[in-house]
Amino acid sequence: MAVKLASASGGEAPPPRHVAIIMDGNGRWAKKRLLPRVAGHRQGVEAVRRVARAARSFGIEVLTLYAFSSENWRRPEEEVGALMGLLRQFLERELDQIVADGVKLRVIGGWRELSPDLVTMIEAAIARTAVNTGPTLVLALNYGAQAELLAAARRLAEQARDGTLDPAAIDEARFESELETAGLPPLDLMIRTSGEQRLSNFLLWQAAYAELLFVDTLWPDFDERALADALAQFGRRQRRFGGL
Template structure:
């Protein structure tokens, strides 16, 4: 079976799809002798700034790692605070997303959240579904390994039922079973706070993405930081395994 050609991107092009691991809220708060929730509140403000900046800078898709499937291991009070902030973000930002023509997408096992939050997310997705502008993707209760396993099971079930020849499963077919199937390939993945790991985020999608690790804590991330990241991206030569 021939491998799928790697994606091509002209050297002069900016990234169409940028993803960010938003890290450092707790350290931001600790450095200021504040409770962790204060860092998370400032992190929400950073989400507002960066989502607006992404539109200004011409990014077609912005994917934000908001809550991982591993984050349930945090203290229950902190998890409750994070879910409350998510409710507040949806309630306060939805009108602007509609006004700006932004489509909202959510990936991950978010339907396992509380019923009222699921209803809010469903309503926000439906209200923005026809918007013609850029896409804001929120990874919520998301884990890349679980996403890959789910895709593999889905294809295995189709093969079991005679709907799919296993020999036809290639990179393109597998990608079609992922939650990001209809999005542009991931071009740039940024992690804030100086940590240098992917933390179970977009593992398949990051295969040919440029990785950028910045020391800025997420609550301090803004349009200038994002613009600087895009400038670094523009200086890189993306060979996709070629010369």
């Protein structure tokens, strides 16, 4: 059942089609409780389960989660290993439910550079959900927006060099077709938890006209109510896209 949102004009507004979340605050959640950082990441996985279910019930078509950035490799090796282990567990334990719920899984970023066993698991998960016609869950793994933009520019440059593309034909739509989010609805709402107020190299092109919402809630505490509050705030925004 889709959530009903009040619009800025006082009427009823539909939920955003595409929501992205920068899931921040796992480490601080653990530190507040005198727990190791991995405990915060474990609770963060639980938040993923809750929010993915809530997004589906609210009628959100696409939920994109910043699961592991290309910069996260700079973290201690032990923490990176724990994060990869949690990803394996998530795929092992949640895939059957994802399939049963009709959710299509999509992964963006340099995920093919992960360990071979993880790549195999991700490929199998994508294949199993490919025929699903429900909402889409997008996991950004080893993702960086600047690298995505550079790769798209290189592909277009190569096509122009080879004579298969007229440079004059490169417009916004053509450029977007080379991005990893090609075919998805435009990004409507980007949420960042934990109080930080920056995009951290996430969906930079796609966020051009997205509504940005920064909330103080740490990611492990983010739940259905928090998502409903975020959607209510989105409903009160006036989206002009440069017009009046």
